[in-house]
Amino acid sequence: MKKYYYIYMAISFGILAFFGVHSAVSVPETYSESENRYLEKYPSISLPKIVSGEFQEKFELAFSDQFIERDNWIKLSTCVEKMLGYQEISDVYLGKEHYYFARNTQEMIDQKQYSKNLHYVEHLGTLAAGKTSLMLVPSPATVLSDKLPEHAPYYDAADMYRMADILLESTGNINIRSELATAKKEGQVYFKTDHHWTLRGAYAGYCAFCKSAQLEAKDYAYFKPKKVTKDFYGTMYSRVLDANAVPDVMYAAQNIPQAEVESDGKKGQGVYDVQKLKQKDKYAYFFGGNYGEMRIRTGKNQKNLLLFKDSFANSFLPFLLEDYGEITVIDLRYYRNSVQKLLQEKSYDQILVLYEMSNFAQEKNLYKLIY
Amino acid sequence: MVFSSLTFLCAFLPVVLALYLICPKSLRNLLLAAVSLVFYAWGEPVYIFIMLFSTVFDYINGRMIEYFEHQNKQQYKKYFLILSVIGNLGILFFFKYTDMLLSSWNRLTDSNIALLELALPIGISFYTFQTMSYTIDVYRGIVKAQHNIISFAMYVCMFPQLIAGPIVRYQDIENQIQDRKIVETEWVQGMRRFFIGLGKKVIFANQIGCVWQEISGGNLDELSVAGAWLGAFAYTFQIYFDFSGYSDMAIGLGQMFGFSFPENFCYPYESMNITEFWRRWHITLGRWFREYVYIPLGGNRKGLKRQILNLLIVWLLTGLWHGASWNFALWGLYYFVLLFIEKVFLLKKMEQWPLFLRHIYGKFFIIIGWVIFALEDFAAIGGYFKALFGIRHTLVNETAFYQWSSYGVLMVILLFASTRIPIRCVRWIKEFVMGKLPEAIRKRTSVIAFIVYGFYTICILFISLSLLVKGSYNPFLYFRF
Incomplete structure (x- = not known):
């Protein structure tokens, strides 16, 4: 019997010691691909840092970030939490059919910020009346509410549109719910593992925009959508690391005009950046990611468009290349210049503000529209 | 440091267990006292001096009480007990209750006395109660005064129960402080x-x-x-x-x-x-x-x-x-x-x-x-x-x-886990289910039970580690104690 006691002593001590020694001797990683974030590095040691507790705090963070096989540990924890019957993990709802939805309840929507932002957009609208519109893309779970866990609380997109209707006068309010509802019968409109819309979802947005801008929308098939990857694990997956997740298939429109892309003053990668398909965040395939200012020229015609946007616009933009000879794309999160100057420089045929709805409601950079 | 952290589990604990095993018996109290200070200083690098003060203070009080006992001067003996109690409660009161009283006073009289806004030293309520139990018991003659300050420091600062109890009276472990050994089964x-x-x-x-x-x-x-x-x-x-x-x-x-x-x-x-x-x-x-x-x-x-x-x-x-x-x-x-x-x-x-x-x-x-x-x-x-x-x-x-x-x-699950039902189930399986099995297996009941239980605890360790690596919600509830 005594033998067994020694075995247990060796195993239990060995496990703890092994993980500790491994962390001590292994070369620290700087970036986690699967979690999409930089990992904490071990802090340098100094007396003031110890006295203030900063060293200890950083050390604990780094120790956990650098823990051996971090991803697999998180997968185990997700597995355990699912077994306990959890329907959400790290603020992500575990939806049906392998959908993952960011948790955005009514209380989590900052109504004050939302109406403030609507006012900024309306201000823009008064400067260019009749040409300005706002397109809010409802969060995936509001369109695919049947895929949410039963009774899971979520904000109401219809309410948000209603509020925009009330506050916007000179700005058009493009409601794309009915287009998305139609599109979702044809195929998948949002990714399962990512928070973005799929090409088909973006196409629904394109149709709604065309209606509002009095353009003729082309058929989905016209753009010759092509599968560019079938191995996309997006941002929602990163938060949950569920071993049972199913990768997404990503399509991109092929039949689009040649375009010159200038990103933050430099010649960009073009509309599609094939390199980005090799990394984890494959959505960056569209334009290579987000830039403060991007100019896209096709020379197709003399019409131009000014677009204020978040990343949802990236997969949507290729559809518009036929219709606008020049598109100026501003991402206010990274844009440092004056929007007013931009408006004075030239006149635009159309101005569009395109954001994902919950993102728009919490965005703190829209004030830049009035400077 | 808290137990439910990777740093404790995979760095502090294995190092301490290994050192303790190879450490000569005479130095074990010193080792435990030293690592306990590291443990405490990890989370409270400044407040460690309060704990050290408390240690020295009550060590002296204990010795003085013993001294006047031998001298048969009951009056002085009592003074040192009172000094110890006032000292301990004074520290506790100053750090823990001053702000509460000040803000209540402010509210009652509409005045505006500035609060101290001191963070509460972790575990202070536990170790002041422990050291008080020591001087009071020395005074009552229940325990002998500890002459070795290292051993006494080990008692006050001992990391296992330092920050969230149990409150171990000096009399509970008086003998173990002088003499204890590591037993495999234990x-x-x-x-x-x-x-x-x-x-x-x-x-x-x-x-x-x-x-x-x-x-x-x-x-x-x-x-x-x-x-x-x-x-x-x-x-x-x-x-x-x-x-x-x-x-x-x-x-x-x-x-x-x-x-x-x-x-x-x-x-x-x-x-x-x-x-x-x-x-x-x-x-x-x-x-x-x-x-x-x-x-x-x-x-x-x-x-x-x-x-x-x-x-x-x-x-x-x-x-x-x-x-x-x-x-x-x-x-x-x-x-x-x-x-x-x-x-x-x-x-x-x-x-x-x-x-x-x-x-x-x-x-x-x-x-x-x-x-x-x-x-x-x-x-x-x-x-x-x-x-x-x-x-x-x-x-x-x-x-x-x-x-x-x-x-x-x-x-x-929690409802059942908070009762004795799981333990009773295990006992029932051991006695009735195992009892019906063939002789060859029945003879090994204790070995099988040991292996199953061992495996079970290792599983718990792995699941706990996974949740800690993920960094899920992990509050420390005793920061106000």
Whole structure:
């Protein structure tokens, strides 16, 4: 019997010691691909840092970030939490059919910020009346509410549109719910593992925009959508690391005009950046990611468009290349210049503000529209 | 440092266990004292000096009391006891209660005295009580004064029970301080117990703690009755599994170092009345107050009126011990009233009640007590009670449906885990199921049981580690103690 006691002593001590020694001797990683974030590095040691507790705090963070096989540990924890019957993990709802939805309840929507932002957009609208519109893309779970866990609380997109209707006068309010509802019968409109819309979802947005801008929308098939990857694990997956997740298939429109892309003053990668398909965040395939200012020229015609946007616009933009000879794309999160100057420089045929709805409601950079 | 952290589990603990094994017996107290200081300084690099002061202060007081005992100068002996008590309580009072009194004073008189805004040194309520137990017991002649300051420092700073108990009186481990050894069976039992405690904390308490956090942190006006009760159940389980998990870890660690610490919890939620509950909840604290406050005040020996007064004092102090906020005083008062009623007539009367009614009575008042304990401000307590009892609140809403369907399974698991039912099941399997198996297997029952139990505890370790790596919700509940 005594033998067994020694075995247990060796195993239990060995496990703890092994993980500790491994962390001590292994070369620290700087970036986690699967979690999409930089990992904490071990802090340098100094007396003031110890006295203030900063060293200890950083050390604990780094120790956990650098823990051996971090991803697999998180997968185990997700597995355990699912077994306990959890329907959400790290603020992500575990939806049906392998959908993952960011948790955005009514209380989590900052109504004050939302109406403030609507006012900024309306201000823009008064400067260019009749040409300005706002397109809010409802969060995936509001369109695919049947895929949410039963009774899971979520904000109401219809309410948000209603509020925009009330506050916007000179700005058009493009409601794309009915287009998305139609599109979702044809195929998948949002990714399962990512928070973005799929090409088909973006196409629904394109149709709604065309209606509002009095353009003729082309058929989905016209753009010759092509599968560019079938191995996309997006941002929602990163938060949950569920071993049972199913990768997404990503399509991109092929039949689009040649375009010159200038990103933050430099010649960009073009509309599609094939390199980005090799990394984890494959959505960056569209334009290579987000830039403060991007100019896209096709020379197709003399019409131009000014677009204020978040990343949802990236997969949507290729559809518009036929219709606008020049598109100026501003991402206010990274844009440092004056929007007013931009408006004075030239006149635009159309101005569009395109954001994902919950993102728009919490965005703190829209004030830049009035400077 | 806290036990439920990767740094403790994979760095501190293996190093300390290894050093302790190879360390010569004569140096073990020194080693434990030294690593305990590192353990404490990791989280409280500055406040470590308060603990060191406390150590030296009571070491001297103990020696002086002993000295005047030999000199037979009872008067001086008493002075040093009083000095020790005032010193310890003074430190505790200064760090813990000054701001509470100042802000109450400000509110009452509309004045504006600046608060100290000092962070409370972690574990101060535990180690000041321990050192006081030492000087008081030296004074009473129950224990001998410790002459070796290293051994005494080891007793005061010992990391296993330093930050969340159990409150180990000096007399509990007086002999073990001088002489103890590592026994394999004890070591293994200790490690297993440590893993079980870790699981209670990380898998149970932290997980259900999220639920309470979410419900109590949300908009109380929109809370439904079903949601409010879910929240109250959640906190009830969180505090039990967190606290008893810490005690298990402490006792287990102690066992690995050759100590035997007193038990702190005995399935308190099985209790059918409040008197019983307090005999099974935080046992070492109740014992401390009985021994060093209630009995010295006269206990029940000076008539009923005096006994009631003594109980009132003890329960107000018990309440405030848990945190410097008036809701804790209310919580203490609440238990005083319940215990008083039970003492006067209810306990006798309840003997005729059917069993299920007694269970409901016990659980109901325990849960209500935790709501008072968990919510600091009186307005929140009032609002929460309205939700619990459906005063202008709906019975159930979508959110409550969702929360119950998400956490119902965990709730049932916790309900069973907080009772002796799992242990009884295991015993039943060992005795009846194994007994029916062929002789060859039956002979090995203890080996099989050992392997299964060992495997089980290692699984708990892995699951706990996974949750810690992920960095899920992991609060420290005793920062106000």
